[in-house]
Amino acid sequence: xxxxxLLAASIAALSGIANGAEFAxxxxxxxxxxxxxxxxxxxxxxxxxxxxxxxxxxxxxxxxGDVLFAVRSAGPVRVSVDDGEAVAMKRVGSSDLYVLATxxxxxxxxxxxxxxxxxxxxxxxxxxxxxxxxxxxPGVPKGKLTDKMVHESAIYPxxxxxxxxxxxxxYDPAKPAALMVWQDGQGRVSRDGSRLQIMIDxxxxxxxxxxxxxxxxxxxxxxxxxxxxxxxxxxxxxxxxDEILPKVVKAYNIRTDAYSRAISGASSGGICSLTVAWxxxxxxxxxxxxxxxxxxIQWRPGQKEGGNLYPFMIRKMxxxxxxxxxxxxxxxxxxxxxxxxxxxxxxxxSLKMMGYDYRLHWxxxxxxxxxxxxxxxxxxxxxxxxxxxxxxxxxxxxPAEKEKxxxxxxxxxxxx
Numbered sequence: 001x002x003x004x005x006l007l008a009a010s011i012a013a014l015s016g017i018a019n020g021a022e023f024a025x026x027x028x029x030x031x032x033x034x035x036x037x038x039x040x041x042x043x044x045x046x047x048x049x050x051x052x053x054x055x056x057x058x059x060x061x062x063x064x065g066d067v068l069f070a071v072r073s074a075g076p077v078r079v080s081v082d083d084g085e086a087v088a089m090k091r092v093g094s095s096d097l098y099v100l101a102t103x104x105x106x107x108x109x110x111x112x113x114x115x116x117x118x119x120x121x122x123x124x125x126x127x128x129x130x131x132x133x134x135x136x137x138p139g140v141p142k143g144k145l146t147d148k149m150v151h152e153s154a155i156y157p158x159x160x161x162x163x164x165x166x167x168x169x170x171y172d173p174a175k176p177a178a179l180m181v182w183q184d185g186q187g188r189v190s191r192d193g194s195r196l197q198i199m200i201d202x203x204x205x206x207x208x209x210x211x212x213x214x215x216x217x218x219x220x221x222x223x224x225x226x227x228x229x230x231x232x233x234x235x236x237x238x239x240x241x242d243e244i245l246p247k248v249v250k251a252y253n254i255r256t257d258a259y260s261r262a263i264s265g266a267s268s269g270g271i272c273s274l275t276v277a278w279x280x281x282x283x284x285x286x287x288x289x290x291x292x293x294x295x296x297i298q299w300r301p302g303q304k305e306g307g308n309l310y311p312f313m314i315r316k317m318x319x320x321x322x323x324x325x326x327x328x329x330x331x332x333x334x335x336x337x338x339x340x341x342x343x344x345x346x347x348x349x350s351l352k353m354m355g356y357d358y359r360l361h362w363x364x365x366x367x368x369x370x371x372x373x374x375x376x377x378x379x380x381x382x383x384x385x386x387x388x389x390x391x392x393x394x395x396x397x398x399p400a401e402k403e404k405x406x407x408x409x410x411x412x413x414x415x416x
Contacts, residue, residue: 054097057114057121065106065129070099075118082364086115107131108374109365111331125331125366133202133376134195140205141169143197145189151247155239156228159220164189165248166197166214168204176255178212178386179248181240181284183229183265183272185216199376209383210260213252217244229265229272230298232305234279236272241283257391258321262286262382264375267367268293271307274324281320285395288325288378291367294347295338308338311346314354323395324351324358325378329365340367342409349406357395360407 053059054072061068069079069089077098078086089098104110106129114121136142144167151161164185171177182188182196191197203209217240219225228236248254255261263273263284270292277284299306326347332340348360359381361374385393 057119058124060112060124060127062104062127062129064132064135065103066101067104067110067112067127067129068099068101069112069114070097071114071121072096073098073114073116073119075116078115080113080115082110083113086113104129106373107133107377108361108363109329109372111364111366123331123366126368126372128373130195130373131376133199134373135202136198137202140201143168143171143201143204145191145197148189149247151244153220153239153243155235155243156220156224159222159224161220161244162186162218163244164216165252166200166216167252168200168211170204170211171213171252172211173253175211176253178210178260178262179215179245179254180212180262180264180286181215181217181244181273181276183217183263183269184219184267186218188216194372194375196375199379203376203379208380210386210388212262213248213254215244215248226268226297229268230293230307232275232298232307232309234275237276237279237283240276241280255391258282258285259390259392260386260388262288264288264290264378266290266292268297270294270326271310274310275307277322277324278320281322285321286323286382288375288382290327290372290374290378291332291340291365292326292328292344292347293337293340294343295340297337308343311343311350314347314350314356319354319356321395322356323382324356325361325382326351326358327361327363327365327374327378329363331364331366333367345407345409352397352401352404352406355397357397358401 051072054070057071059070067081071077071089073096076091077089079089079100080086081102081104087100087102089100091098104127108129110127110129112124112127146165149163151163153159153161162185166188167177188194188196200209200212200214204211219228228239258281261284263276263286265271265273267290270289271294273287273289274292277287294307294310296306296308298304299308326344328341328344330341332344334340344360348358351358361378363374
């Protein structure tokens with residue numbers, strides 16, 4: 001009973017779970033839920049704060065691969081994770097509350113769907129299941145984040161850009177460091193939000209990535225995000241090169257070779273990162289794109305090219321010496337701008353065909369935060385083989401990748 005009551009008391013926080021918030025004690029709680037076997041009716045009395053999430057089928061706790069699902073239903077409920085076989089949930093006493101404790105693969109996002117004969121529920125999108133890189137460890141020193149800085153641009157007149165710099169504890173001003181620029185950097189500032197700062201600390205400490213100065217940069221204000229990120233020309237690349245990086249180099253000892261520079265972003269920030277490296281491979285040679293918007297967001301017929309052309313540009317234009325990590329999922333967006341899953345598959349096939357050193361990390365993710373837990377794996381892959389004694393490398397496609405076939409698309413939800 002003690003285990004059940006402890007679990008019940010903690011689930012009182014379910015009001016915040018609809019957004020996928022993680023709780024430090026959830027792994028212990030899930031284990032106790034399993035060990036308890038039968039779940040007390042007292043559990044039902046402890047979830048009043050989370051009624052909206054419970055009734056909508058949006059309640060869950062996730063931590064270190066363990067997930068606890070909870071939902072209210074007038075009849076039995078099953079839950080399917082990542083389109084797998086639906087498993088029956090446990091009813092709490094004689095209440096209308098059903099729960100299930102389970103385990104999922106770590107280091108990526110997952111999705112879940114409740115099934116009931118008495119109600120219809122929307123999918124739970126992007127359950128973040130972080131791996132060990134995303135948790136603070138004893139003995140690993142923390143890096144430092146600057147205060148917010150504000151840049152007034154000449155390239156984007158009458159605009160201001162918020163930005164920050166994060167340096168790992170191993171940074172030594174006497175030694176030139178690598179550089180990585182992160183688009184939508186305002187989402188990287190909270191240490192426990194995206195957990196990127198924690199990943200950087202752990203990966204740097206374990207020498208999985210080099211000592212790197214990380215620039216977190218927000219879109220310019222007034223809102224120019226799509227203009228900056230989805231436009232196919234070199235304007236944003238020049239903005240970084242001519243306006244932002246000189247300030248970074250003035251304050252930090254940064255390597256100048258593209259071999260030691262990477263750039264990353266999600267959604268429109270993903271295509272933006274590729275665009276920067278595409279136009280300036282002499283400045284950035286490593287690209288990490290999450291749910292990249294290789295679609296027609298800024299396409300204006302007869303006036304302006306759009307990101308939907310990238311798969312064909314890669315096939316038809318001179319090869320750039322860049323290494324590219326793509327992450328996307330089959331549940332990503334489909335709208336008037338295009339199909340995110342199909343475009344990312346096209347990107348992968350084009351990069352493969354032309355011999356690029358690339359990786360497509362394909363998941364079940366939806367849009368919006370879908371690639372968060374995958375970042376550590378992406379960073380390890382992107383920086384693999386890095387040698388600080390070198391200033392260049394001709395990237396070659398992995399022989400194992402060369403042996404694999406191109407990606408093929410199969411219609412799964414319709415027969416014709």
